[in-house]
Amino acid sequence: MRILYVVGTRPNFVKTAPVIGALRARHPEGRHAIVHTGQHYDRLMSEVILEELGVPAPDHMLEVGSGSHAAQTARTMERLEPVLLDESPDLVMVPGDVNSTLAAALTAVKMGIPVAHIESGLRSFDMTMPEEVNRIVADRFAEWLFLHSDEAVENLRAEGIPDERMQMVGNTMIDTLVALEDRFRTAGSAARLGLEPGSYLLVTLHRPALVDGPLLGETVAQLASLSRQMPVVFPVHPRTRKMMEGLEPDAPGLHLIDPLGYLDFLSLIADAGAVLTDSGGIQEETTYLGVPCFTLRDNTERPVTIRAGTNTLLGLDPAAITRIPSALAERPSETPEPPPLWDGHASERIAEILA
Numbered sequence: 001m002r003i004l005y006v007v008g009t010r011p012n013f014v015k016t017a018p019v020i021g022a023l024r025a026r027h028p029e030g031r032h033a034i035v036h037t038g039q040h041y042d043r044l045m046s047e048v049i050l051e052e053l054g055v056p057a058p059d060h061m062l063e064v065g066s067g068s069h070a071a072q073t074a075r076t077m078e079r080l081e082p083v084l085l086d087e088s089p090d091l092v093m094v095p096g097d098v099n100s101t102l103a104a105a106l107t108a109v110k111m112g113i114p115v116a117h118i119e120s121g122l123r124s125f126d127m128t129m130p131e132e133v134n135r136i137v138a139d140r141f142a143e144w145l146f147l148h149s150d151e152a153v154e155n156l157r158a159e160g161i162p163d164e165r166m167q168m169v170g171n172t173m174i175d176t177l178v179a180l181e182d183r184f185r186t187a188g189s190a191a192r193l194g195l196e197p198g199s200y201l202l203v204t205l206h207r208p209a210l211v212d213g214p215l216l217g218e219t220v221a222q223l224a225s226l227s228r229q230m231p232v233v234f235p236v237h238p239r240t241r242k243m244m245e246g247l248e249p250d251a252p253g254l255h256l257i258d259p260l261g262y263l264d265f266l267s268l269i270a271d272a273g274a275v276l277t278d279s280g281g282i283q284e285e286t287t288y289l290g291v292p293c294f295t296l297r298d299n300t301e302r303p304v305t306i307r308a309g310t311n312t313l314l315g316l317d318p319a320a321i322t323r324i325p326s327a328l329a330e331r332p333s334e335t336p337e338p339p340p341l342w343d344g345h346a347s348e349r350i351a352e353i354l355a
């Protein structure tokens with residue numbers, strides 16, 4: 001069995017690492033080639049995370065870097081094609097919904113190589129999100145669709161995708177979390193930042209709809225104001241850092257810090273009083289950990305995190321940040337159970353199915 005895994009961004013590594021581990025364990029004699037497209041390339045966004053997750057050094061580095069959507073996608077396709085010719089895999093595995101996912105799925109399918117899509121079937125129904133386009137294309141062309149929530153089945157059926165291609169396996173991002181839980185639970189990252197566990201709001205924001213325009217300044221002003229009531233810690237994604245130049249407010253309770261490694265970040269989520277985010281993966285991680293999450297978007301492709309989890313959609317509205325303290329005071333005391341199959345064994349199910 002020859003499998004080629006294509007990853008490019010921080011969340012891709014988290015979703016794919018346990019799948020590589022499970023398939024290697026099951027087929028030690030097989031070829032397991034890892035391609036890193038280089039969509040994320042800063043040490044803090046790439047090497048640090050890969051090392052922590054125990055992902056072997058990639059076999060191929062495409063070094064595509066940043067660019068417009070067309071340029072980044074085209075560069076990935078152009079550089080991946082010779083690798084696929086050379087490796088001649090039986091299967092190309094792509095995770096998530098980033099530009100690297102789209103590029104790899106398209107390149108492989110045009111070469112007649114079967115594609116497997118991890119985290120298939122999520123839909124925000126918002127075509128202005130680049131990720132929505134990427135997911136739809138990957139799902140349309142992948143032969144193996146690995147699903148993590150019931151709503152994915154309905155979404156895919158509505159697009160005419162036959163049930164035979166769908167495999168409900170659970171959440172591979174949660175596999176990584178479960179595997180490293182002992183380590184991040186003892187990492188003590190909040191204390192190192194001088195923060196009391198349970199007291200602070202952890203923030204991540206990076207989506208173009210929020211950070212590439214005037215909403216970013218309004219959001220930072222709201223966070224500065226909230227930080228007088230509760231400490232706010234905000235590891236800033238490189239995209240957001242660029243857009244934030246000149247916006248850093250003078251607010252001692254607002255800690256703007258560099259992106260963190262996986263263990264430090266999960267330690268901060270686990271100990272947070274609440275999380276404010278526009279990320280998809282963090283809506284899932286907070287759901288699993290039972291930490292209140294507020295999502296600063298108009299929609300989510302992960303409604304399961306609202307229905308069965310701890311997520312609240314605030315809308316794409318910085319003023320809604322003022323509602324966080326009262327929402328926390330009113331929230332029910334019981335923590336819901338994680339959704340079915342978010343149990344740390346999704347990757348083993350994938351390996352079983354492919355066997």
Ligand code: UD1
Nearest residue numbers: 009010039040041042045066067098099130131206238239
């Ligand atoms: C990408 C994904 C997004 C995912 C996010 C996770 C797409 C369309 N977007 O967004 O779905 O949620 O990754 O983090 O695929 N940059 C750096 N260093 C890096 C990477 C990026 O400085 O290592 C800066 C560059 O200015 C770049 C910008 O961030 O132009 C955006 O990077 P890009 O990979 O295009 O998208 P992300 O915002 O990271």
